[in-house]
Amino acid sequence: MISKKRGAALLLLIWCLLLAGCQAQPSRTAAPVSLDSIPPYSGEPYIALNDNEPTFLPGEMTANSYEVYSPLDSLGRCGEASACVGTDLMPTEERGSIGQVKPTGWQTVKYDCVDGKYLYNRCHLIGYQLSGENANKQNLITGTRYLNVEGMLPFENLVADYVKETENHVLYRVTPIYSGDDLVASGVTMEAKSVEDNGDGVSFNVYVYNVQPGVEIDYATGESWLEGEERPAAGGEEAAYILNTNSKKFHLPTCSGASGMKEENRQESAASREDLIAQGYEPCGTCKP
Amino acid sequence: MILISCIDDRGGMLYNHRRQSQDRLLRQDLLSEVGDRPIWLSPYSLGQFACSPENLRPADDFPERAAAGEFCFFEDRDPAPWLDRAETIILYRWNRRYPADLYFPLPLTGWTLARQMEFPGSSHERITKEVYIR
Numbered sequence: 336m337i338s339k340k341r342g343a344a345l346l347l348l349i350w351c352l353l354l355a356g357c358q359a360q361p362s363r364t365a366a367p368v369s370l371d372s373i374p375p376y377s378g379e380p381y382i383a384l385n386d387n388e389p390t391f392l393p394g395e396m397t398a399n400s401y402e403v404y405s406p407l408d409s410l411g412r413c414g415e416a417s418a419c420v421g422t423d424l425m426p427t428e429e430r431g432s433i434g435q436v437k438p439t440g441w442q443t444v445k446y447d448c449v450d451g452k453y454l455y456n457r458c459h460l461i462g463y464q465l466s467g468e469n470a471n472k473q474n475l476i477t478g479t480r481y482l483n484v485e486g487m488l489p490f491e492n493l494v495a496d497y498v499k500e501t502e503n504h505v506l507y508r509v510t511p512i513y514s515g516d517d518l519v520a521s522g523v524t525m526e527a528k529s530v531e532d533n534g535d536g537v538s539f540n541v542y543v544y545n546v547q548p549g550v551e552i553d554y555a556t557g558e559s560w561l562e563g564e565e566r567p568a569a570g571g572e573e574a575a576y577i578l579n580t581n582s583k584k585f586h587l588p589t590c591s592g593a594s595g596m597k598e599e600n601r602q603e604s605a606a607s608r609e610d611l612i613a614q615g616y617e618p619c620g621t622c623k624p
Numbered sequence: 625m626i627l628i629s630c631i632d633d634r635g636g637m638l639y640n641h642r643r644q645s646q647d648r649l650l651r652q653d654l655l656s657e658v659g660d661r662p663i664w665l666s667p668y669s670l671g672q673f674a675c676s677p678e679n680l681r682p683a684d685d686f687p688e689r690a691a692a693g694e695f696c697f698f699e700d701r702d703p704a705p706w707l708d709r710a711e712t713i714i715l716y717r718w719n720r721r722y723p724a725d726l727y728f729p730l731p732l733t734g735w736t737l738a739r740q741m742e743f744p745g746s747s748h749e750r751i752t753k754e755v756y757i758r
Contacts, residue, residue, distance in 0.1 A: 381723065383640070387640045488721060489632075489721045489722050489723045489724075490722075490723055492720050492721060492722055493639070493644060493645065493722045493723060496645045496718075496720065496747050496748065497645070497646075499747035500645070500646055500647060500648065500746060500747035535642070535671075536642065537642065538640060538642065539639070539640050539723070541723075
């Protein structure tokens, strides 16, 4: 026999479960985009898919904020990330460090022709300004500076500013597209649809190229070289130094201080000694890099 | 015609038939600039003015209807064919990058920047207003 108090608690539990069940969550993953249907990059950072119409189903439309990330696959790669972006999901503080995450295919490599020099950025699938997600491995891919800044950021800005201005919600889905077992995505699809006005404010479905003009990329490994030059011998560029982002010391890769470092503080860098010192790092007193 | 548009860092105005952005305080500034004079705009643009002052004049052929000295708000129409008729151009800059497939015809060759001011928007950190005259 159930006491009145226990009965009330049980009813409350059932009510909570029912309420949770009513909050729509992504019930499916988007149909994968075939790279065969994507034209080669021709100078524009993104192209429209499906006449720029997102493919969310009516049952997915919800005004309850959420964010869902796919588990990493057997190769350690990110999959689809989706969210219903509302003001309550957006960050209230500055972004923290994400340098400790090494997405598949990650290489620390610099080119003079790249804005900011570094070819690769740790690209958020759901942008930090939308979800406040920091160093979530399921939300960070190896993306070129061009993908990050010219391709994805304008769409993230559009969604973020719409949500902030209207306090409406936007369904949002980003899917990295890989060729076979490649470790670096060829591009990402981005879909968004505003909820309360049924897409009147925000609606798009695009493919964004993970390319960097002037640089050739081997998507299987992440290795890269300047366009028109010979591909370097296999092995790629080794990190020159290991940084401790907490102590602000930098070490040689062979230093015992580097091997004993906490993973969350460790970051590889191909930057020069002078660059690191200019960034506020000090050389380790043991290995004297 | 006093031509008004909102643009992003690359002169973008519209993407996929939708305005790139909107801001309550920008609308307030725009209506304050217009005062009691008529402002012509598309039926789409009218949609962002929740309370519609009497001087808002929506029309499909709104650029053709704007007389000298009257305001004309371009959001979803290419302003290029109408620049010759404009006496003044007011540009609001979002100071952000958005996707775009309709662009304002920049640079404004033959125009002089007569006035510039910045103000915080309701959802934009900094909006720049520029007034150009011939």
